[in-house]
Amino acid sequence: MAAFTNFILVCGGTGCEAAKADQIFKNLIHECEHQGVKDKVQVVKTGCFGFCEQGPIVKVLPEEAFYVQVTPEDAKEIVSEHIVKGREVSRLLYDKSESKKRAQIDEMDFYQKQFRVVLRNCGVIDPEQINEYLARDGYVGLEKALFDMKPDDIIEELKTSGLRGRGGAGFPTWMKWNFTKKVEDDQKYVVCNADEGDPGAYMDRSTLEGDPHSILEAMTIAGYTVGANYGYIYIRAEYPLAIRRLKIAMDQAREYGVLGDNILGSGFNFDIEIRLGAGAFVCGEETALLRSIEGERGMPTPRPPFPATKGVFDQPTVINNVETWANVPIIVMKGGEWFSKIGSEDSKGTKVFALTGKIRNSGLVEVPMGTTLREIVFDIGGGIPDGKEFKAVQTGGPSGGVITKDYLDTPIDYVHLQELGSIMGSGGMIVMDEDDCMVDVSKFYLGFTVDESCGKCAPCRVGGRTLYNILDRITQGEGEMEDLDKIKSIGHAMQKASLCGLGQTAPNPILSTMHYFEDEYKAHIKDKRCPSGHCKNLISYHILADKCIGCGLCARKCPVNAINGEIRQLHSIDQDICIKCGECYNVCKFDAVYVR
Amino acid sequence: MAKMTLEELRKLREEQKESLSRRSTENKDIQIIVGMGTCGIAAGAKETLNAFIEELEEQDLKTVRVTQTGCMGLCYVEPTVEVVMPDMPDVIYGNVDPEIARKIIRKHILNKTMVNDHVFDRPAADIVEEGGDQ
Numbered sequence: 001m002a003a004f005t006n007f008i009l010v011c012g013g014t015g016c017e018a019a020k021a022d023q024i025f026k027n028l029i030h031e032c033e034h035q036g037v038k039d040k041v042q043v044v045k046t047g048c049f050g051f052c053e054q055g056p057i058v059k060v061l062p063e064e065a066f067y068v069q070v071t072p073e074d075a076k077e078i079v080s081e082h083i084v085k086g087r088e089v090s091r092l093l094y095d096k097s098e099s100k101k102r103a104q105i106d107e108m109d110f111y112q113k114q115f116r117v118v119l120r121n122c123g124v125i126d127p128e129q130i131n132e133y134l135a136r137d138g139y140v141g142l143e144k145a146l147f148d149m150k151p152d153d154i155i156e157e158l159k160t161s162g163l164r165g166r167g168g169a170g171f172p173t174w175m176k177w178n179f180t181k182k183v184e185d186d187q188k189y190v191v192c193n194a195d196e197g198d199p200g201a202y203m204d205r206s207t208l209e210g211d212p213h214s215i216l217e218a219m220t221i222a223g224y225t226v227g228a229n230y231g232y233i234y235i236r237a238e239y240p241l242a243i244r245r246l247k248i249a250m251d252q253a254r255e256y257g258v259l260g261d262n263i264l265g266s267g268f269n270f271d272i273e274i275r276l277g278a279g280a281f282v283c284g285e286e287t288a289l290l291r292s293i294e295g296e297r298g299m300p301t302p303r304p305p306f307p308a309t310k311g312v313f314d315q316p317t318v319i320n321n322v323e324t325w326a327n328v329p330i331i332v333m334k335g336g337e338w339f340s341k342i343g344s345e346d347s348k349g350t351k352v353f354a355l356t357g358k359i360r361n362s363g364l365v366e367v368p369m370g371t372t373l374r375e376i377v378f379d380i381g382g383g384i385p386d387g388k389e390f391k392a393v394q395t396g397g398p399s400g401g402v403i404t405k406d407y408l409d410t411p412i413d414y415v416h417l418q419e420l421g422s423i424m425g426s427g428g429m430i431v432m433d434e435d436d437c438m439v440d441v442s443k444f445y446l447g448f449t450v451d452e453s454c455g456k457c458a459p460c461r462v463g464g465r466t467l468y469n470i471l472d473r474i475t476q477g478e479g480e481m482e483d484l485d486k487i488k489s490i491g492h493a494m495q496k497a498s499l500c501g502l503g504q505t506a507p508n509p510i511l512s513t514m515h516y517f518e519d520e521y522k523a524h525i526k527d528k529r530c531p532s533g534h535c536k537n538l539i540s541y542h543i544l545a546d547k548c549i550g551c552g553l554c555a556r557k558c559p560v561n562a563i564n565g566e567i568r569q570l571h572s573i574d575q576d577i578c579i580k581c582g583e584c585y586n587v588c589k590f591d592a593v594y595v596r
Numbered sequence: 597m598a599k600m601t602l603e604e605l606r607k608l609r610e611e612q613k614e615s616l617s618r619r620s621t622e623n624k625d626i627q628i629i630v631g632m633g634t635c636g637i638a639a640g641a642k643e644t645l646n647a648f649i650e651e652l653e654e655q656d657l658k659t660v661r662v663t664q665t666g667c668m669g670l671c672y673v674e675p676t677v678e679v680v681m682p683d684m685p686d687v688i689y690g691n692v693d694p695e696i697a698r699k700i701i702r703k704h705i706l707n708k709t710m711v712n713d714h715v716f717d718r719p720a721a722d723i724v725e726e727g728g729d730q
Contacts, residue, residue, distance in 0.1 A: 003683050003708050046715035047690050061685040114720035123668025135612035136724045209633045210666020241634055257599030265601045364669035
């Protein structure tokens with residue numbers, strides 16, 4: 001058979017399907033037959049392209065022409081113009097002017113909103129083959145650093161690049177390195193913080209699993225820059241695959257001579273050791289992490305002294321998070337200026353987010369800094385499933401806050417997130433819809449930080465528990481209006497007086513949700529009502545007399561036999577027995593069950 | 597391999613670049629690249645990988661190389677698989693269970709026809725390939 005010369009891909013995702021993608025698909029097949037090109041073209045229905053706001057989407061290969069907002073009537077023109085005459089239908093092409101921000105980098109044409117720097121090799125190379133990393137310009141940065149640059153040149157490139165720490169606080173990376181470099185000491189260390197602990201965040205795990213050599217290369221470059229010859233990767237033991245791939249990568253790197261003694265004949269020695277963490281959240285805090293490496297109990301110590309001057313084993317230490325490290329080789333290779341073109345005014349480069357929760361296309365997303373939340377949630381993430389309403393996004397995990405619908409168009413970068421009372425954090429992004437109760441969400445996060453508090457300082461240990469108890473009371477319907485003031489004053493005290501970032505940021509989710517969803521808190525306290533129908537003690541299920549046909553389905557499904565009624569007669573729920581599992585609500589085909 | 601010098605590393609990199617340049621039509625090898633990050637494995641990538649290997653044996657296809665890679669970011673449609681072969685555009689398939697894996701070999705590789713409903717899009721342009729050295 002003759003091979004196809006073109007492929008027309010029609011998005012068959014839910015969003016595009018709803019906008020007649022199926023009709024477009026059929027029309028395209030019909031047109032290909034009608035215009036005599038059906039042996040040359042295969043029309044393919046695809047999965048969601050994650051560009052649902054611009055749907056329905058049609059892509060023609062091999063030209064990579066990307067048509068948006070296509071209608072069934074456009075099928076004829078796409079076939080007659082593009083396929084038969086070989087001319088793109090410019091009227092339907094995605095307007096590239098919208099993506100200027102990204103297009104300025106080497107004037108590449110993008111229809112995608114994503115730009116992959118950190119994840120450049122993830123999903124492309126085999127992480128267990130150093131040769132594949134080499135083929136993707138791997139260790140070019142190290143080569144350049146060792147043979148063409150002085151340590152000060154590297155610091156200068158980092159400064160030009162504008163790279164800031166991706167672990168949460170966003171401290172300029174060049175300054176960290178420079179502090180350590182300037183200290184006179186025989187023994188310095190380089191540490192990679194791979195203790196990723198935020199619920200729902202897995203950027204670092206994926207980076208280590210998909211591209212372990214980039215971290216090794218970056219740490220070696222840092223060692224050369226600051227004058228260290230030993231490094232630690234602190235990674236939690238529950239990332240076995242990442243650990244295994246790191247070990248393979250380290251063995252291969254040593255064998256090739258890009259790690260170990262006399263790297264590439266330069267005379268520079270650097271080696272790395274893996275330290276496994278037991279999975280305590282506080283060990284992601286840098287001083288606690290350093291104690292844990294030393295074999296001590298993972299508890300934070302006051303700063304100053306900062307790790308840059310007095311870190312692991314009291315020696316000067318550069319400590320960066322996985323994502324920060326992953327940026328370093330490409331900055332050294334392509335130059336700081338290249339990197340500084342990506343992103344916004346104060347926040348350069350990209351940020352990887354783990355997009356989870358009530359979102360169609362959950363996954364890892366890497367976007368230039370300054371991309372709006374709307375672009376992330378609706379263009380890349382494909383919006384909220386099941387036709388539900390977007391409510392808020394939680395960024396920064398248990399240390400962050402919520403961003404609401406009104407702020408969907410805020411550019412995501414360090415400055416703007418802080419203005420909204422949230423933080424960049426490590427990059428967890430949890431999407432919530434109308435069914436999520438904000439009081440319950442903040443209770444979840446607080447429960448997490450209370451569990452993970454190391455207990456060393458009182459503001460965090462006692463304050464966190466007290467806040468949790470208050471929130472628990474509110475969700476049980478026993479809250480009082482004074483509680484709101486109490487939450488604020490305890491929260492502010494924790495922010496000011498806690499020893500480390502864990503306690504300082506633990507009240508953020510409550511304070512942030514109280515700020516944006518005060519009504520919801522008040523409804524719980526005053527009306528003893530949970531507006532989103534989530535808090536079990538505040539809701540009850542009932543059956544509507546005019547909708548119930550007495551099919552008996554709910555009674556059969558009820559796990560505690562709380563529903564009574566004869567067949568074809570109105571059923572009712574015994575509130576004393578009901579455990580509020582919601583099964584009756586879910587199974588009723590006639591919308592006869594409602595939540596009050 | 598013994599430790600390399602700078603020159604040896606550069607030479608090896610160039611060789612590897614050539615052998616990995618997937619779009620070169622002279623390279624007749626067919627590659628099936630399975631996403632084997634934690635998300636892929638959790639979604640059943642190991643079963644998918646085994647299905648590819650079994651089906652390749654059944655069909656007696658010897659020029660097809662099955663390799664692994666990390667997470668592409670499309671966690672909602674794991675397991676993901678990329679198929680790279682001459683005369684076909686590079687295609688990323690999502691939700692590839694063992695049955696779809698067999699279909700990919702029979703339809704995509706043997707018949708040069710894409711498998712409907714499972715084609716997805718690479719999430720971003722490749723900066724390493726397009727950007728080049730400066």
